Amino acid sequence: xxxxxxxxxxxxxxxxxxxxxxxxxxxxxxxxxxxxxxxxxxxxxxxxxxxxxxxxxxxxxxxxxxxxxxxxxxxxxxxxxxxxxxxxxxxxxxxxxxxxxxxxxxxxxxxxxxx
Amino acid sequence: xxxxxxxxxxxxxxxxxxxxxxxxxxxxxxxxxxxxxxxxxxxxxxxxxxxxxxxxxxxxxxxxxxxxxxxxxxxxxxxxxxxxxxxxxxxxxxxxxxxxxxxxxxxxxxxx
Numbered sequence: 001x002x003x004x005x006x007x008x009x010x011x012x013x014x015x016x017x018x019x020x021x022x023x024x025x026x027x028x029x030x031x032x033x034x035x036x037x038x039x040x041x042x043x044x045x046x047x048x049x050x051x052x053x054x055x056x057x058x059x060x061x062x063x064x065x066x067x068x069x070x071x072x073x074x075x076x077x078x079x080x081x082x083x084x085x086x087x088x089x090x091x092x093x094x095x096x097x098x099x100x101x102x103x104x105x106x107x108x109x110x111x112x113x114x115x
Numbered sequence: 116x117x118x119x120x121x122x123x124x125x126x127x128x129x130x131x132x133x134x135x136x137x138x139x140x141x142x143x144x145x146x147x148x149x150x151x152x153x154x155x156x157x158x159x160x161x162x163x164x165x166x167x168x169x170x171x172x173x174x175x176x177x178x179x180x181x182x183x184x185x186x187x188x189x190x191x192x193x194x195x196x197x198x199x200x201x202x203x204x205x206x207x208x209x210x211x212x213x214x215x216x217x218x219x220x221x222x223x224x225x226x227x
Contacts, residue, residue: 004157006157032213032214034214034215034216036218041220041223042220042221043119043121043206043208043218043219043220043221044158044206044218045218046215046216046217046218049214049215089157089158091157093214095213096171098163098170098171099163099165099170099171100146100148100160100163100170100171101213101214101216102148102160102163102171102173103148103150103158103160103208103216104160105157105158105159106157107155107156107157108155108156108157
């Protein structure tokens with residue numbers, strides 16, 4: 001059962017454009033939603049995160065929009081740059097009851113920003 | 116560099132051999148996670164430590180896998196009798212809070 005569905009699988013955006021990646025979740029117990037950026041051969045790096053009591057969070061060129069009733073959230077990258085070319089993962093977590101806040105990841109979106 | 120470190124970065128082994136990976140978390144972080152990432156997929160949770168206690172294990176962690184975190188510092192993940200299906204990137208993450216997990220660079224395992 002895939003608890004976090006991510007789309008699109010790949011995305012090509014021109015430099016200066018807006019990149020939009022969408023995620024949907026099923027488990028209403030999720031209460032923390034981070035986005036990670038991963039470059040080839042590297043581990044995921046935390047980019048920005050949101051909790052469901054907030055509808056939007058902005059950090060620099062990165063914005064998360066959150067729709068609790070629809071169980072959807074999205075990442076917007078404004079003024080996309082070639083250096084943003086990477087794979088982006090949405091994730092979700094909640095207290096497992098056994099001690100952990102394990103992350104459940106989407107399958108990732110490979111973003112290519114072309115000059 | 117005060118981030119999470121992992122060793123080795125790459126490991127090639129033959130089917131049936133045992134391998135061990137090491138993770139050194141950020142020094143003040145008491146929570147440590149192991150994940151596995153296969154090509155084209157997001158990371159999947161394997162196991163969780165709080166200090167030296169292993170509190171949670173995923174169904175993905177078969178009995179050929181064992182993890183330890185002696186003294187609540189570094190952690191090791193051992194895979195016995197490796198299989199080709201074990202080929203993946205093994206990621207370690209640490210945190211001092213409930214969330215905000217910080218990942219290391221991973222160990223890429225190739226089983227021939």
